[in-house]
Amino acid sequence: MKNVIVYVEQKKGATRKVTFEMLSEARKIADALGGRAVAVVLGSGAAQVAEQIKGYPVDAIQLVEDPAVEQFLLDPIVHYVELAAKNVGPSLILIPNTLSGRDLAGRLLARLNAGVAADVTEIVVTNGRVECVSPKLGGALVTHCVLRAGDYGIATIRPGAFTAAPGGSGAQIERHDVSNATYALAIERDVEEGSGEMALEEAPVVIAGGRGMGGAEPFTSMLKPLADAFGGAVGASRAAADAGWVSYSLQIGQTGKTVSPPLYIAVGISGAIQHKVGMRASGTIVAINKDASAPIAEFADLTVVGDAFAIVPELTKLVTAAKQ
Amino acid sequence: MKIVVTVKLVPDPNGVKNIDPATKRLVRAGVETVINPYDEYALEAALQLKERVGGDSTVTVFCMSPESLKESLRKALAMGADGAVMLSDAALEGSDVWASAHAMSLALKRIGFDLLVVGGLTDDGSTGAVPGALAEFLGVPCLTNVRKIDIADGKVRVERETDGGYQEVTGALPMLVTTALTIGEPRYPSLKGIMGAKKKPIEMLSVADIGAGDAVGAAASKTELLSFAPPPARGAGKIVTPEDPAAGAATILAFLQEKKLV
Ligand SMILES: Cc1cc2nc3c(=O)[nH]c(=O)nc-3n(C[C@H](O)[C@H](O)[C@H](O)COP(=O)(O)OP(=O)(O)OC[C@H]3O[C@@H](n4cnc5c(N)ncnc54)[C@H](O)[C@@H]3O)c2cc1C
Ligand SMILES: Cc1cc2nc3c(=O)[nH]c(=O)nc-3n(C[C@H](O)[C@H](O)[C@H](O)COP(=O)(O)OP(=O)(O)OC[C@H]3O[C@@H](n4cnc5c(N)ncnc54)[C@H](O)[C@@H]3O)c2cc1C
Numbered sequence: 356m357k358n359v360i361v362y363v364e365q366k367k368g369a370t371r372k373v374t375f376e377m378l379s380e381a382r383k384i385a386d387a388l389g390g391r392a393v394a395v396v397l398g399s400g401a402a403q404v405a406e407q408i409k410g411y412p413v414d415a416i417q418l419v420e421d422p423a424v425e426q427f428l429l430d431p432i433v434h435y436v437e438l439a440a441k442n443v444g445p446s447l448i449l450i451p452n453t454l455s456g457r458d459l460a461g462r463l464l465a466r467l468n469a470g471v472a473a474d475v476t477e478i479v480v481t482n483g484r485v486e487c488v489s490p491k492l493g494g495a496l497v498t499h500c501v502l503r504a505g506d507y508g509i510a511t512i513r514p515g516a517f518t519a520a521p522g523g524s525g526a527q528i529e530r531h532d533v534s535n536a537t538y539a540l541a542i543e544r545d546v547e548e549g550s551g552e553m554a555l556e557e558a559p560v561v562i563a564g565g566r567g568m569g570g571a572e573p574f575t576s577m578l579k580p581l582a583d584a585f586g587g588a589v590g591a592s593r594a595a596a597d598a599g600w601v602s603y604s605l606q607i608g609q610t611g612k613t614v615s616p617p618l619y620i621a622v623g624i625s626g627a628i629q630h631k632v633g634m635r636a637s638g639t640i641v642a643i644n645k646d647a648s649a650p651i652a653e654f655a656d657l658t659v660v661g662d663a664f665a666i667v668p669e670l671t672k673l674v675t676a677a678k679q
Numbered sequence: 680m681k682i683v684v685t686v687k688l689v690p691d692p693n694g695v696k697n698i699d700p701a702t703k704r705l706v707r708a709g710v711e712t713v714i715n716p717y718d719e720y721a722l723e724a725a726l727q728l729k730e731r732v733g734g735d736s737t738v739t740v741f742c743m744s745p746e747s748l749k750e751s752l753r754k755a756l757a758m759g760a761d762g763a764v765m766l767s768d769a770a771l772e773g774s775d776v777w778a779s780a781h782a783m784s785l786a787l788k789r790i791g792f793d794l795l796v797v798g799g800l801t802d803d804g805s806t807g808a809v810p811g812a813l814a815e816f817l818g819v820p821c822l823t824n825v826r827k828i829d830i831a832d833g834k835v836r837v838e839r840e841t842d843g844g845y846q847e848v849t850g851a852l853p854m855l856v857t858t859a860l861t862i863g864e865p866r867y868p869s870l871k872g873i874m875g876a877k878k879k880p881i882e883m884l885s886v887a888d889i890g891a892g893d894a895v896g897a898a899a900s901k902t903e904l905l906s907f908a909p910p911p912a913r914g915a916g917k918i919v920t921p922e923d924p925a926a927g928a929a930t931i932l933a934f935l936q937e938k939k940l941v
Contacts, residue, residue: 428822428848454842457800458823461811464777470901471776473806492803494909495696496705501903508901511806540820544847560940585941593860603861604843609800610717610860618940628692639938640916641931652918657934659927660920669928677932677941 356485356504357390358446362436362459363408368400370407372557373451375519377512378411380478381449382523385414387480390446393417394526395439397432398424405528412523421533428540429455433462435534440467445507447485452511452613460509469507472500474613476516476636489513493628494635514556515615515636548602555605560587560618563607563634566594567623567644567663574601577667578622584674590614592624608633622663626651643667680736680830680852682725683792685783685813686718686755688748692802698908705803705906712751717798719758719865721858724828725796726759726866732830737761741790743771743783749881756876757868763879764790768886773897775904776808783809784816785889794835795855799824814855822848826861 359381363374378394385392392413396404401418409416417439423431436459440446448463450456452474464471472487479486487500487510502508555561562582564574574589582589589605596606607614609629619637624630626642626649634640635654642655643663652658659666690696694710714722722740729736739762740755746767756763766786774782787795795817797810814821826845827838836849840859868876886895893899917934921927935941 428846454824454840457807458811458821460806461776461780461808461813462815462821463811464808465780465812465815468777468901471806471808472902473804473808490909491805491906492690492696492705493692496698496906497909499905499907501905503901503903506901509808511808540822540848540850542846542848545841546844546846548844597861603840609802609805618935639935639940641934643927643931647918647920652916654916656914656916657931658916658918659930660918661924661927665924666927666931669925670931673928673932674935674941677936 356445356447356483356502356506356508357388358443359385359388359390359392360436360439360443360446360448361392361394361413362448362450363394363396363404364451364453364456365396365398365400365404368403370404371451371514372519373512373514374408375411376514376517377449377451378408378413379520380517382412384447384478384480384485388483391415391443393439393443395436397421397435409526409528410521410523411526413526415527415529417529417531419531419533423538426541427538428542429458429462430538430540431536432459433466434536436463437466438534440507445505447502447508447510450509450511452513456511460511463509467507469509470502471509471511472502473511474513475510476513478510493632514613548604554588555590556612556614558588559616560585560620561590561607561614561616561634561637562587562620562622563590563592563624564595564622565592565624566598568595568600571600573664577664581620581667581671581674584671584678585618587616587618592630621651621655622667624651625649626654680732680734680793681791682729682736682738682794682796683787683790684718684722684725684738684740684760684796685798686722686740686742686752687715687798687801688712688742688744688751689715689802692716698906700908712748714751714754715798715801717800717860720860720862721796721798722755722758722760723865724858724862727863728794728828728830739764739790741783741787742766743779743786746883752881753876754868756879757872758866759872761879763881764884765881766884766889768895770886770895773900774895775900775902776804776806776812778895778900780809780812781816782886782889782891782895784813785891786884787813787817789884789889793852795819795853797855797857799857799859810855810857817855820850820854822850822854823857824859825856826859828856
């Protein structure tokens with residue numbers, strides 16, 4: 356394992372913040388291994404994304420502008436990343452730890468007979484040995500996963516765990532030919548529901564509401580103004596999404612988004628383990644909950660016990676005033 | 680239709696987790712073993728499909744786990760699965776995702792299936808890489824995070840959740856799907872189910888039965904895993920019960936200003 360490949364997730368020419376974080380980390384790892392760092396961008400929007408990432412310190416950006424990437428389920432992506440890996444040779448492949456990222460990691464693992472380290476927040480290279488650090492079981496333990504040196508390795512990277520740092524002398528853009536492979540699983544319909552998705556993972560402040568909100572209305576009339584006062588975004592617990600109060604794209608936790616903003620305010624959320632794993636790495640956690648014994652009080656930095664409907668509007672006023 | 684559901688046995692997600700400072704491993708003693716919560720949704724989806732498709736459809740649960748945990752699998756039978764197969768062998772110890780998925784795929788080939796229903800993520804390892812790896816090793820299409828499944832004439836039409844919406848995709852059997860939680864809340868076992876489960880078969884398979892040879896366990900794994908106690912938790916938080924809402928809001932603002940967050 357000498358080189359590093361970054362799989363750049365993109366949709367309609369836009370990518371996520373985790374891409375820049377991975378590109379920056381890839382440079383450090385490649386330097387430590389004495390190899391190259393290569394980004395792979397696939398699909399119709401690939402050229403547009405290549406422009407956005409070329410200020411980051413990778414050696415090359417491989418592009419394949421194949422519309423099949425949007426027309427079929429994952430198979431074309433698996434195919435192209437496998438090809439790229441086989442061209443580059445035994446390497447460490449960085450993939451974002453998202454829904455589709457995990458699918459890709461599993462598929463490649465079998466095709467490349469690779470090891471996988473999941474939900475990685477730190478990578479340490481010592482004398483060619485790649486060790487990936489991940490918090491597990493809601494933070495009850497930390498695993499160090501060593502990827503075998505002679506094989507391919509895959510690390511799924513937790514969004515927000517690494518720092519994005521532009522730089523480098525300009526990556527070389529390499530256009531690759533569209534493959535004549537055929538794929539079976541055509542996407543017949545692709546519906547976008549939530550729009551706040553990118554904003555949520557990238558917001559500096561997340562105001563998350565739970566079952567304690569009692570309905571959809573408080574998310575727009577109460578939590579949104581507080582989020583606006585901070586310049587942040589609104590998120591939710593699974594209970595709130597299941598109740599249909601907000602779109603699933605706002606859900607934070609094991610089966611939703613992982614966020615780690617500098618400030619997380621949980622409003623009427625009990626702090627179940629499945630919620631905790633998605634927000635535990637936030638810088639500062641504040642909870643507003645009428646129950647002092649809710650599990651969230653065990654890991655929040657500050658818990659204010661009381662009725663959210665009375666406290667939040669007051670807080671919005673104070674924050675708005677303080678920011679002026 | 681033969682439906683097989685994969686189920687992992689994990690420490691109770693709500694149980695207290697401690698690390699033994701000597702072995703650096705999770706202390707299993709005193710923590711109940713349960714079916715991975717996500718896999719109960721996969722099982723629920725399979726049971727609903729069986730009810731809808733009817734005929735001679737069956738639901739078989741498959742689990743790779745130490746034999747000592749066998750009884751924890753009864754709940755799946757009590758929920759309505761027709762039978763279970765367990766792959767247990769000391770040689771499987773220390774398997775990583777590659778080695779686990781590889782061994783599981785050999786067992787699943789032997790069991791045979793039309794539809795393989797897999798959970799999305801486990802509560803312990805939580806790599807989420809097993810489903811994709813299984814699909815590749817088994818050479819079947821892989822449709823993940825599915826919330827709706829319709830089967831007619833060997834064609835499977837699914838609705839799958841994406842990061843920001845959903846997609847509709849059609850594929851052919853045999854296939855692997857993973858379920859989203861929105862597929863439906865898992866049922867509770869009925870009293871009749873619980874009684875019946877005691878008599879349902881749990882077939883045991885060994886590494887020799889599946890012909891995995893040496894490709895098992897820690898030696899065949901592509902990773903080496905060490906676990907540690909987490910770094911010291913963030914300083915114990917403050918819990919404040921304010922006089923009135925305004926005081927509560929002021930407490931938060933003062934705290935955030937002290938941390939330079941406002
Ligand atoms: C496999 C699996 C995956 C899951 N994945 C996720 C996930 O990704 N994300 C997730 O969030 N959950 C997930 N869950 C669900 C999780 O277990 C909890 O059920 C859920 O997080 C609870 O949401 P909640 O805190 O909003 O609701 P509750 O647990 O009902 O808590 C509501 C809280 O609001 C407080 N409250 C009520 N009224 C007020 C008020 N007026 N003012 C202040 N406080 C008030 C209450 O005291 C209580 O603490 C998952 C579960 C399973 C089984
Ligand atoms: C704390 C911890 C951290 C770990 N970290 C890593 C790591 O970074 N890399 C690595 O290679 N291995 C790791 N492992 C080992 C890994 O968990 C096992 O190899 C495991 O069998 C499969 O991985 P998973 O739990 O991540 O499954 P996931 O991929 O999260 O599981 C998805 C679905 O696959 C099915 N499934 C998974 N395992 C089984 C099973 N044994 N029997 C039946 N169905 C199953 C279930 O339906 C499940 O919902 C770790 C284990 C632990 C306990």
